[in-house]
Amino acid sequence: MSSEAFVLRLQDYREADRIVWLLSNEHGRLSALARGARNSRRRFTGQIDLFQRVRVEFAHRRGQGRLATLTEARALSSYPLLRQDPGRFAIACVVAELLTRIAPEGDIDPALFDCVGLVLETLADEKIAPGLGLAAAAVVRLLTAAGFVTNWIHCARCGRAVPSLEQPERERQPFALEHGGALVCGDCLSPRGTARRLSAADCLWLAQACRRMECAPATTSPGNVIGAAFDVLRGVTSGPLKAERFLFEILR
Ligand SMILES: [Zn+2]
Known part of the structure; x- marks a missing residue:
């Protein structure tokens, strides 16, 4: 079988093999054993590396959770900057x-x-500085594409639109992100629920970032917007990502 895929994780196995975790477009996410991958430059052109876009040939495993056998891999986009620049590497690990x-x-x-x-093209773009604003953009875009963020443009309860920066300060309603990822206005916020308060700039950026990949601008608080993205993630998966701590160590 053949597919395009992104390399999510690599682990050396025995003397010469590697286990490769992939997200493919035709077979979804899978893990595969690449026999002799650390020696064979012919079958695994230019070596398989983290975060590359590759074309792979593999024989399917039988049964859920079993390893496929990777027979060939060719890099289509290599993205070397994602492995060389510590900030981009930290964000790519989170992705x-x-x-x-x-x-x-x-x-x-x-x-x-x-x-x-x-997301990977944007992370590898040397014109875009790697910071928490870029990390937040990547996480929000992926959560939206996977269907975990459905609407950050209106209050989830009353439908009021998020404030625009053109509105005078006194007319801007406060918004907050409730545990689980619902965006609500100040009037609809449950007094007992836990929520992350958002400034008008944070709120407006989140509304835009779920529609297009755009770095959080300096007017937002990058720590707060990435925190909001991780809050949503905690609502849908168990426990924080291991890569979160590394991200905050690198991009303080
Ligand atoms: Zn409301």
């Missing part, structure tokens, strides 16, 4: 681990696959 949590094994999702391509 890869996030995908292993939100993309079920074997589940084919073309919209999510295309979104991963866009």
Whole structure:
């Protein structure tokens, strides 16, 4: 079988083999054993590396949770900057681990696959500085593509639109993100529920970021918007990502 895929994780196995975790467009997420991958440059052109977009040939495993056998891999986009620049590497680690949590094994999702391509292209763009604003954009875009963020444009209860920056300060309603990812206005916020307060700039950026990949601007609080994205993630997966701590160590 053949497919395009992104390399999410790699682990050396025995003397010469590697286990490769992939998100493919035709077979969903899968893991495969690449026999002799550390020695064979012919079958695994230019070596398989993290976060690459590759074309792979593989023989399917029998049964859920079993390893496929990877027979060939060719890099289509290599994205060297994602492995060389510490900030971009930290964000790409978050993206890869996030995908292993939100993309079920074997589940084919073309919209999510295309979104991963866009996110990695943006992370590898040297004109865009790697910071928490970029990390937040990547997480919000992926959560939206996977269907975990459905509407951050209106209050989830009364339908009031998020404030615009053109509105005078005194007319801007406060908004908050409730546990579980519902965006609500100040009037609808449950007094007992836990929620993350958002400034008008944070709120407006989140509304835009779920529709297109756009770095959080300096007017937002990057710590707050990435926190909002991770709040949503906690609502849908068990426990924080391992890569979260690394991200905050690198991009303080
Ligand atoms: Zn409301």
